[in-house]
Amino acid sequence: MRRVSAAVILVWLPLVVPVVGRVAWSDRLPDPIATHWGPGGGADRFSSFQALFAVTLLVGALCGGIALVAAARLRSTPGFRFAVTAAGATAGGTAGAFVATAQMNLADPADPRLSWWLVLFVVGLAWGLVVRQVAGPSPATGSAPESAEPLPLGPDERAAFATTLSSPLLTGAAALTGAVVLALALTVSPGLWVVLLVPLAVTLCFARIRVTVDRRGLRLVAALIGLPLKRIPLARIEAAQTATIEPGAWGGWGYRILPGRSALVLRRGPGLVLHLDGGRQFAVTLDRPEVPAGLLAALGTRSKG
Incomplete structure (x- = not known):
């Protein structure tokens, strides 16, 4: 429990950065300040320092909220470590970008240039690794797979299985990401509007997924838009088993691809x-x-027989 509490506190800690920065720099920065730099290193977009402060504070608070929810609902699973690591990296990276932006404007208010201060963004992202270390090792990863007993099917009997899956966690995370991107697009960089396509795509693909098993094999379809996500012919399936799935053991939430295996x-x-x-x-x-x-075991046995 101490590791859980310490990890959550560390996720909230980057919030101190914009608060201290506002006190230290608000009367020394130009208005507006440069918030985006072009390929040549010159500033090409501007915003108010108060908007930058508000967005940094908002992102940090959202990341802290994610850590609190993870501590309440996922602390005994590998998902807690994954969630606080991502939240810590996002909060730290945003705080690092805040300091870098302020310092590049302070260096030359008349002509702020892109400089080495941007490395603070990368340093901030590394804060997630600190949170991960404090959170401790992941718990054991689920139960061992168990082979399924074939269902009793007659020689000419047909059978199919279908269900619809949903993921409040993924859709909620996509909505949260969309809200942050929208806030940044409205206050800092209008060019970020295109990034909204990413959380929109996640929502359309993973909000509802139709899973079907029949004589053709297994199929996964994004139910909202009818997009096929995965199709495995029956002839490719050598065995079907059941197991307790731990997200951390399969690379996290969503559609994951690992060496030799993949998962939804x-x-x-x-x-x-x-x-x-x-x-x-x-x-x-x-x-x-x-x-x-x-059902897959029965269909596979019958097709081979």
């Missing part, structure tokens, strides 16, 4: 694990995975 992870809990030809694996989190696992 929308939460921690029961899931379907498929062993494919070539030694690869694919996993998807869903309720009652023993049903689609048993």
